[in-house]
Amino acid sequence: MGELRSRRSVLAVPASNPRFVEKARGLDTDAFFLDLEDACAPLEKADARDTVVRALREGGWGGRVRTVRVNDVTTEWAYRDVITVVEGAGADLDCLVLPKVTSARDIHWLDTLLTQIERATGLDVGRIGIEAQIEDARGLTEVDAIAAASPRLESLVYGPADFMASLNMKSLVVGEQPPGYDTGDAYHYVLMRILTAARAHGLQAIDGPYLRIRDVDAFRRSAARTAALGFDGKWVLHPLQVEAANEVYAPSQEDYDKAELILDAYAHATAVDRRGAVMLGSEMLDEASRKMALVVAGKGRAAGL
Ligand code: GLV
Numbered sequence: 212m213g214e215l216r217s218r219r220s221v222l223a224v225p226a227s228n229p230r231f232v233e234k235a236r237g238l239d240t241d242a243f244f245l246d247l248e249d250a251c252a253p254l255e256k257a258d259a260r261d262t263v264v265r266a267l268r269e270g271g272w273g274g275r276v277r278t279v280r281v282n283d284v285t286t287e288w289a290y291r292d293v294i295t296v297v298e299g300a301g302a303d304l305d306c307l308v309l310p311k312v313t314s315a316r317d318i319h320w321l322d323t324l325l326t327q328i329e330r331a332t333g334l335d336v337g338r339i340g341i342e343a344q345i346e347d348a349r350g351l352t353e354v355d356a357i358a359a360a361s362p363r364l365e366s367l368v369y370g371p372a373d374f375m376a377s378l379n380m381k382s383l384v385v386g387e388q389p390p391g392y393d394t395g396d397a398y399h400y401v402l403m404r405i406l407t408a409a410r411a412h413g414l415q416a417i418d419g420p421y422l423r424i425r426d427v428d429a430f431r432r433s434a435a436r437t438a439a440l441g442f443d444g445k446w447v448l449h450p451l452q453v454e455a456a457n458e459v460y461a462p463s464q465e466d467y468d469k470a471e472l473i474l475d476a477y478a479h480a481t482a483v484d485r486r487g488a489v490m491l492g493s494e495m496l497d498e499a500s501r502k503m504a505l506v507v508a509g510k511g512r513a514a515g516l
């Protein structure tokens with residue numbers, strides 16, 4: 212996977228609320244998205260576009276990944292979201308999040324529209340990335356084609372709330388196991404499917420929101436499950452969730468140190484001793500161990516460990 216921007220914590224900010232937008236500047240997240248979709252009421256969407264453009268142009272976002280979630284391609288809002296935001300603030304925008312993606316065609320539409328606007332306004336063509344939300348049964352069945360649909364793609368984002376609704380899941384708590392499902396993890400298949408499609412195409416995989424925002428321990432548990440699988444980060448909805456996400460999606464200091472040690476030991480073993488397998492303490496290392504260590508070391512370096 213190439214060098215992608217760090218997205219351990221991705222803050223969701225309702226674009227219709229200028230107070231929240233202002234507050235977002237002070238939060239230590241890797242990324243944020245100004246939301247024109249589900250956190251923005253239909254009657255507020257037009258004004259919210261202007262708030263988005265102003266907020267991006269004003270700057271003050273540090274090194275964070277600056278993202279806007281537009282409405283999905285089946286809505287009457289989507290095209291104007293893209294045109295207003297990118298014409299107004301394309302130079303101050305890193306990515307667009309496209310929700311409810313159900314086929315590669317949705318991504319092609321956005322890619323083409325972005326290229327047209329970039330050409331018309333003199334922006335670098337192809338610089339603005341796309342993040343695709345996979346949040347219903349159709350999106351999941353098409354996930355490989357979606358992941359391959361454009362070089363602009365940077366991540367696949369799991370949308371648990373819409374997904375649970377799309378499956379008719381008998382549950383009202385987003386991120387928790389559905390009541391009555393006592394064995395295993397009801398979301399394991401979905402998460403692994405998205406993660407595998409993302410990795411097959413060099414993309415990041417981002418977990419969606421956990422809605423009981425005051426229960427930080429539960430957020431941590433929910434994040435730890437996807438971090439363990441390999442997900443790169445998670446949406447955060449509240450300041451309380453930010454620190455937890457930044458911690459959970461980075462390796463522990465101990466694991467990071469061990470990963471660097473493995474890389475050193477294995478480099479020495481292959482280059483100096485000309486051996487492909489080597490002992491480090493009581494563990495045997497080979498080329499696959501080096502690859503695993505590279506992942507942990509990469510996440511640690513990105514987190515500044
Ligand atoms: C996010 O968009 C979700 O549906 O969970």
Ligand code: MG
Binds near residue numbers: 249310346370372373
């Ligand atoms: Mg959704």
